[in-house]
Amino acid sequence: MSRTGFLGGIASAPAEAAGTQAEAKIWLGRAARVGWPEILFWLLPVLAFFLLPDRLPLMSEIAILSLFALSLDLILGYAGIVSLGHAAFFGLGAYTAGLLARHGWSEPLSGLALATAAAGLLGFLSSFLVLRGSDLTRLMVTLGVAMVLAELANKMAWLTGGADGLVGMEVGPILGLFEFDIFGRTGFVYATVVLFLLFCVARYLVHTVFGLTLRGIKGNRLRMEAIGAPVSRNLIAVYTLAAAYAGAAGALLAQTTQFVSLDVLEFHRSAEVLLVLIIGGTGYLYGGLVGAVLFRVAQDWLTGFTQQYWLFWLGLILVVLVLVSREGLKGLFDLARRRLQRGAGP
Amino acid sequence: MLTVLFDGIAYGMLLFILSCGLAVTLGLMNFVNLAHGAFAMAGGYVTAVSMNRAGMPFLLCLPLAFLAAAALGVVLERTLYVRLYGKSHLDQVLFSIGLVFMAMSTVDYLFGAQQQLVELPAFLTGQIQLLGARLGIYRLFLITVCAVIALLLQLVLVRTRFGSQLRASVDDARVARGLGMNVDRIFALTFAAGSGLAGLGGALGIQLLSVDPTFPVKYMIYFLIVVTVGGTTSMTGPFLAALLIGVADIAGKYYLPELGAFMIYSVMVVVLILKPKGLFGQAGAR
Numbered sequence: 001m002s003r004t005g006f007l008g009g010i011a012s013a014p015a016e017a018a019g020t021q022a023e024a025k026i027w028l029g030r031a032a033r034v035g036w037p038e039i040l041f042w043l044l045p046v047l048a049f050f051l052l053p054d055r056l057p058l059m060s061e062i063a064i065l066s067l068f069a070l071s072l073d074l075i076l077g078y079a080g081i082v083s084l085g086h087a088a089f090f091g092l093g094a095y096t097a098g099l100l101a102r103h104g105w106s107e108p109l110s111g112l113a114l115a116t117a118a119a120g121l122l123g124f125l126s127s128f129l130v131l132r133g134s135d136l137t138r139l140m141v142t143l144g145v146a147m148v149l150a151e152l153a154n155k156m157a158w159l160t161g162g163a164d165g166l167v168g169m170e171v172g173p174i175l176g177l178f179e180f181d182i183f184g185r186t187g188f189v190y191a192t193v194v195l196f197l198l199f200c201v202a203r204y205l206v207h208t209v210f211g212l213t214l215r216g217i218k219g220n221r222l223r224m225e226a227i228g229a230p231v232s233r234n235l236i237a238v239y240t241l242a243a244a245y246a247g248a249a250g251a252l253l254a255q256t257t258q259f260v261s262l263d264v265l266e267f268h269r270s271a272e273v274l275l276v277l278i279i280g281g282t283g284y285l286y287g288g289l290v291g292a293v294l295f296r297v298a299q300d301w302l303t304g305f306t307q308q309y310w311l312f313w314l315g316l317i318l319v320v321l322v323l324v325s326r327e328g329l330k331g332l333f334d335l336a337r338r339r340l341q342r343g344a345g346p
Numbered sequence: 347m348l349t350v351l352f353d354g355i356a357y358g359m360l361l362f363i364l365s366c367g368l369a370v371t372l373g374l375m376n377f378v379n380l381a382h383g384a385f386a387m388a389g390g391y392v393t394a395v396s397m398n399r400a401g402m403p404f405l406l407c408l409p410l411a412f413l414a415a416a417a418l419g420v421v422l423e424r425t426l427y428v429r430l431y432g433k434s435h436l437d438q439v440l441f442s443i444g445l446v447f448m449a450m451s452t453v454d455y456l457f458g459a460q461q462q463l464v465e466l467p468a469f470l471t472g473q474i475q476l477l478g479a480r481l482g483i484y485r486l487f488l489i490t491v492c493a494v495i496a497l498l499l500q501l502v503l504v505r506t507r508f509g510s511q512l513r514a515s516v517d518d519a520r521v522a523r524g525l526g527m528n529v530d531r532i533f534a535l536t537f538a539a540g541s542g543l544a545g546l547g548g549a550l551g552i553q554l555l556s557v558d559p560t561f562p563v564k565y566m567i568y569f570l571i572v573v574t575v576g577g578t579t580s581m582t583g584p585f586l587a588a589l590l591i592g593v594a595d596i597a598g599k600y601y602l603p604e605l606g607a608f609m610i611y612s613v614m615v616v617v618l619i620l621k622p623k624g625l626f627g628q629a630g631a632r
Contacts, residue, residue: 002620076436082435082439084437084439118583126536129615129618129619132619132622133620135378135435135436136372136435137377137437137574137622138619139378139435139439140570140571140574140614140615141615141618141619143567143570144567144611144612144614144618145615147567147611148608148611148612148615151607151611152606153610155604155608164354215406228552256608267563267566268563271443271447274439274440274443275440275443278440291579309452309455310451311448311449311451311453312447312448312451314444314447315443315444315445315446315447315448315450315451316444316448317444318440318441318443318444318447319426319441319444319445319448321440321444322430322433322437322440322441322444323426323429323430323441
């Protein structure tokens, strides 16, 4: 289990607070405080926008992947649900946004909202399947749901375009002002702003009693049930939320690239996002973001000289990461963070 | 109708040989090994290469595929897998996905992305008429070989000393160790045998399955379905499940082609929800 200093502090805190709600609130408030490393982190995309104007399409992909990984972090890092089929929601979001745009609903923001809602609904429905059973059952059920969806999209070629992909989308300007341009400027800003807003919501949520309960469930589900925490309700809520986030990521991909293919629902998507999150580290929200940056940059660099064999290196990284220590990069990050915080301490 | 049933049984038998190794690692040893298909792919490629490039006869390739996959299995088990037995399922998933990716791109690098085709020997091609149904000789051969292997497996598990040692080690590795059994060796041998059988399955089914670099991912879900639907308390569960899935898949593709693999996945999800231990599993077992 990932019991780093950060998580350990949370696990022991409720005991120290001895049940007084006021103390718990103060503690939660302290944990939720925004430090300057975070502000610096969010300045990076702003900097990138001005410094790397020719890499914007790559960077909007990074933002989208970040959001996708963030959504997985909500269920894996906070609730401890291992999913092998998270692409189901990503794909559903992408196809919903894509189909809306294809059939005349060109307004992007409402398209995004509808896609998010559709994925959230699927997440809500499938959450009941995920509640039951062991890790292994969950793996299989999540994988199964994703496979069913992929097969559906493949078979309903009249709607989705099948293996040829969904083309002919028309995405209007955002708020009626910002047209999507070929340099990906609007796309990048759009994806990043959505990522930032949804990140803020997630950050707020994990620092509430809800987030704390989830961590408790991850640590010891039986015990949380015994102390009267609404385990099932919390799990359903977080699974729905994560699905909606993944759907938003998918919708962003569809709208910024104006193309959707069966690829969005395939197994390798689910595996990839898992990998991204693991590279960045689970359970602290920034893992998905850091992982996405590292992953895409590494992919860009490796495909530069090995082309289609980059999967090999990806696999190797994965194997080494697991064998050496899954906490490797996150551990490093935690250390750096503690150093920074100590340096800047009040 | 009979032909569909027959083809389904042949496919199911093949699925059983392919996935029985996984039934042991996943079900009995509780290790989520998503890379199982990579061993089957290894068997398929060994066969394709030794037939097409070295001109070896098909029947000789079968034991060769078994040995190659088993050797690969034992090496990987000793060097890598053994270090993950105690780790969390997430670690095992990540690790085996990593292996799958490496296997896929290695094969792609060595042999290219195209499907490997072989020409079966003349005595395995053609059909015979029986009770009004046309039965392919290749499929008849598959059924015979797989049935013999399944029977042998059951005998080894139930009747031999090794079988009872394996069952004991799986039931409680600590006590088995305490009684002086070399549990590590038993697991290594089992893993090798399971990988070898997967390789043999890949070789046997070379005409039925498409052997190309995406093989491990493409068939992974089938193996997992067999094991989870069959339950893991015995070898009979996966065997029956494999037959069921083989027949259902072939029948589905034959009668309702527009549904595709949709049926199989939905059935799996439903079974898992209703009976998390599998259709033929017994409550109370691990």
